[in-house]
Amino acid sequence: MNEGGRNGVGPNLYDVVGKPHGHLENFNYSAALKAHQGPWNYDELDRWLANPQGYAPGTRMGFVGLKDPKDRANVIAYLRSLSANPVPLP
Numbered sequence: 001m002n003e004g005g006r007n008g009v010g011p012n013l014y015d016v017v018g019k020p021h022g023h024l025e026n027f028n029y030s031a032a033l034k035a036h037q038g039p040w041n042y043d044e045l046d047r048w049l050a051n052p053q054g055y056a057p058g059t060r061m062g063f064v065g066l067k068d069p070k071d072r073a074n075v076i077a078y079l080r081s082l083s084a085n086p087v088p089l090p
């Protein structure tokens with residue numbers, strides 16, 4: 001989560017909001033994730049976190065997802081905060 005921090009099982013998520021899918025050069029993303037074009041906007045993040053396997057079938061993100069929209073909103077608000085210039089809220 002920290003700026004310039006290392007990747008773990010998943011990619012470092014600092015400043016990911018508004019960045020392209022598969023935003024890090026030094027992380028080996030799945031073809032499933034890279035098949036998605038465009039930036040991680042709030043709507044895309046919401047759909048991804050609701051059901052990662054549904055959003056990108058074959059993704060390597062081993063996470064069942066967050067079923068409660070409020071949980072997703074809270075997590076996405078936290079991701080937004082991990083930036084020097086947070087993307088404006090919708």
Ligand code: HEM
Nearest residue numbers: 009010011021022023024029030033059060061062063075
């Ligand atoms: C609420 C919890 C989580 C959030 C908010 C989250 C968020 C994200 C986001 C936004 C990406 C895309 C990053 C990019 O395009 O650069 C991603 C990818 C990924 N995450 Fe997660 N993640 C979560 C849980 C997990 C867990 C539990 C794991 C592993 C056990 C994991 C492993 C991965 C992996 C491997 C990828 C790359 C997926 C691929 O290339 O198909 N994540 N995550």
